[in-house]
Amino acid sequence: MDVRALETLRAVRSQGGVTAAAAVLHLTPSAVSQQLAVLSRDAGVPLTERVGRGLRLTAAGDALADAAVDVAVALERARAACAAFAGSPTGTVRVSAFQSAAWMLLPGLLTRVAARGGITVECSDEDVAQDAFPALTDRHDVVVAHRPAEADPGWGGGVRVVPLLREPLDVAVPAGSPLAGRVALEPADVAGADWIAVREGFPVARVLADVGVRTGTAPRVVQRINDFHVVEALVAAGHGISLLPRYSSGGHPGVRLVPLAGVRAGRQVDALVRPDAAERRVVAVVLEELVALAGELRRG
Amino acid sequence: MDVRALETLRAVRSQGGVTAAAAVLHLTPSAVSQQLAVLSRDAGVPLTERVGRGLRLTAAGDALADAAVDVAVALERARAACAAFAGSPTGTVRVSAFQSAAWMLLPGLLTRVAARGGITVECSDEDVAQDAFPALTDRHDVVVAHRPAEADPGWGGGVRVVPLLREPLDVAVPAGSPLAGRVALEPADVAGADWIAVREGFPVARVLADVGVRTGTAPRVVQRINDFHVVEALVAAGHGISLLPRYSSGGHPGVRLVPLAGVRAGRQVDALVRPDAAERRVVAVVLEELVALAGELRRG
């Protein structure tokens, strides 16, 4: 029973297919398929079953994939066991963040980590639909993800979750607008407005819908834009108003952020790590710095 | 970091050398040496150091070997995870026992296990010095071992211990001897006798020495024989008396077993299993039967 094959099985589950798993493992689909065949042969039970043109894990496959995580964790602990004798943690950590978190956190993270020395952080920005965040942990050691702060089931898929900060969502209005001078806005104030929202399925989309429920009228979404800097430019130009996170936006001079009263609107920013990656000392160090940095932002 | 290399490291520790480890792993010493070299290269620290013409593990190597056990356990759990879907436990279990336990337990164990069906038990009898019992778990799944019941440090070396039974040690005397009629013997009764003991370093050797301490005179050992059936023959022929376990000896018509009063003399019979082997369902089943059988013997 090969550990590489177990890792492959785990990847097939989290990526949802042979081809996708092959991509994150830097292999061809054929190799993945062969590994699965060998694995299920010496497991004695079929681990996958065809469904449509793809496949999914059987109950046995699912159980084995769960066990595979424990194997990976044990192996990583083994590495850590002698890394402890090798001196201070060193290596490279791959960090991914969605755009606004990248803007807010990555510069500070890089300077903080650089101060410790010996650790390389490879950053990248990936913004995906909410369901897809856990699967990113196959490509990155730390994935900064976000979700609605209220009434959210959280992250599935066996990832370790480290909360970073809860960020209120404010209403972004043009600086010249009559709403710009208010200290707070009620849902009724913005009931009939034109909205600029994020694309469907993306984390904060549901928050705007929830606000709509309070006023009784569904918000009229005129644009769907994911990049908050673009949204700010649109708001400043009077093309609509938007819900924007308080800490990671608001740089545009033509935009004012006004708190929304009467509704708890916020997004939760979390760091997601695979359990085995979490065992790596370097990863733990980077996570530590990330948490500390988020704490500073919340207070400052 | 290869799991086979980790397993090899563990074997080198428990066997105390490259050559011995190679033997239990069915490899050449060269292969073992190469695996260690690769392992310590990508661990970044030396895992072994030469001492005399052999070697021993460094602190890092020891830590890594500990971690290797957890890896093996996790892997075995993975196997068990899908074996649960494959139906009732099947396979072969290698059981080793020292001679008297083999005589006492193995026949019953084989019939009990055969009654369940599907499980093959490969028996062998190995009687070694007390220190050497844990290392036997590298060659066998279940090792039935014994040690003095009182004042014994127990088994080292990271094996899982399952107690089977505590067996009193009685004094074996010739049937014609004046001592044969007694219901119990005091240490003073046998102070000046000629003794037939086991070889030095073997588990029950220390018990006889302890009895000597009570009488103030060291027992005079005239023969050292490990096989209890041979001992009985010698006792029956009048060549000396001996301390023999109550349940697993006494078949010889010319020998009487008389309890020893005033001293707690006994041996503890344990089953030793490697933590990873203990995860195998078949092994667990065989152990279960072994424990049940030992319980019957104690009561019956």
Next chain:
DNA sequence: ACGTCCATGCAGCGACGCTACATCGACAGC
């Protein structure tokens, strides 16, 4: 019905790990 996508079989090649043998150092015996 056709094109596309996805998983899977098969041939061929490369790489890795093993065996066999030689070497070197350490201990015991004469």
Next chain:
DNA sequence: GCTGTCGATGTAGCGTCGCTGCATGGACGT
């Protein structure tokens, strides 16, 4: 002292295992 033995470690050569590349077959959408 030297010699013989044992134990660990390098080196050459070979076998095997797993990967790539390509072809096949089934499933969905147009």
